[in-house]
Amino acid sequence: MSRGARRAMISLTAATGLLEMIEARGRDPDEVLGPLGLDRRTLGDPHGFIADADFARVLEAAARATGDDAFGLHFGEHYHPKNLGALAYIVVNSPTMGIAFENAARYLRVHNTGAEASFVREEKWAYLRHRLTDVPVEIRRQHQECSMAVGLGAVRLMAGSNWSPVEVQFEHPEPVDVSELYRVFSAPVTFGREHNALVVESELCERAIPAADARLYPIMQRYLDDALSELPPGDDFVQSVRRAIGESVRHGEPSLSHVARRLAIGGRTLQRRLREYGADFKGLVDDTRRRFALRHLADSEITLTEVAYLLGYSEVSAFNRAFKRWTGSTPSDHRRQRVSR
Template structure:
């Protein structure tokens, strides 16, 4: 595995990264849109050599900037949407092959959820139950990355193509949701996804039927998965890296926060552990579950309060607080300001 010149190995303050495989084909799409690859890469501070191997690491902020800059310079406001639409699962590299070599769609998604931090940092990928439906949710939590519309749209397109690999190219989700506000030309999104698209929502996600998880992957290959898994494990080992473990648990808590906070038993099940084993992991890393719940709530609270379009009562309920007053007390403890004053100050 090769790191780019700007990624700092071994530093606690190292920025979040993503494997360069996620940018496979971006130069071709820039050229088809009559853009200047050198100018776009230069402005995004990405070198062409950084894209030469799928195992190279790109700083996630620069990866997002690459697609934002490509949309700006080519005049194609839906650049990320088009990139994700045509992206083949194999081009995601190790995690893409892990998905399509799995026996069923369920195990494909489970393997992606477990090993997603090996592919991309400070991000969440996971399933959220909703009656007889499930939502596949994806978000970047790096607070330094503010412009990420293109990444959200290309990523949802990539993940949809894993479903279409199993369910056929005509398969469509039940609904699509994005964090960002509706852009100009948003009608094209429904044509591309074949489903209703909602903007300005809590996360980037799409809904599908729970029964579809049982679909067998047409390219299941246990041997290929056995070759890929050690590489993914080498990049992300919960027991070896305490900070990765804490980050992974926090991100899962964020995905499952709702009217009430998830329980420790629910988190243990998500990680495929018994309650006892999960408790032991927390102790060995010097963590408590309540600390992680509080940290997850704080990170999400700061994100939501920064968005003036989200009512504060909705923020409170999204974080598992039954009343706005309880949320306001917690927020004041974190920042020294009430949510209202903090929002005005920003």
């Protein structure tokens, strides 16, 4: 990949259980992954990322190797949506179904920069649309069927296990055997459409989500807004590193090896490429935390303990020391000065 080139990446949380499913179908995952230049270690890291096109190739290769023409659909059917992490938690903790659909569309790029989603509500029907933007057309089918099945599972977490859409629409041509698609979605399925979409009754959007956690919702919203702000606006390697740091920081001190794994490159390669741009890993971590801290402190509803947690500090005292090193004042003093202005 040339300097500055950017690949659309998908979180490897999307591959949770994939190796086990290949094995359950009687195939060796190494035989599926090897020809693609991948291995178990790469796919088995839930904190990492992989090129979205590579993920699509894995699903296509698994379908061929197992003889299951609907492998992607079946993987998505058995995938638990909460494995998606923050994206799933903001969706299922949204106040209403309509807001849940809006959040899914807004924050999907935090999970997959190679996908676009939109939510369109009309008088009678509403459409939750999904489209892969960085995967060649000829290898999209398994990925698209997997993604739509995961979307179905997410809606059923909120609307009940027996819920079904009015219609399911796919971009790709109609497969030879569509019986499994009808079984999984329990709805009419059409092909060759402009978008992949779940079509639902518009009135569903007004339904409250009974199990939604009103306390967790704004915390996840702030976390995902931060992650979204770190997405690279263009072909910028440093911005990709910033994004990976931003997504890692809530789990503690982001290490170089951990961030490198998220970017699917080696630690030495990460250091070398940052030097090419005149950047330093520790400096990027510090700057990311500093900017996050200033943003969180501007919101008076977030306590200092919560700010420390969102920045990956186990103790408020450690956050206080870091913030004073960055700005010359403590977090509480900084917040008081903002209020007095």
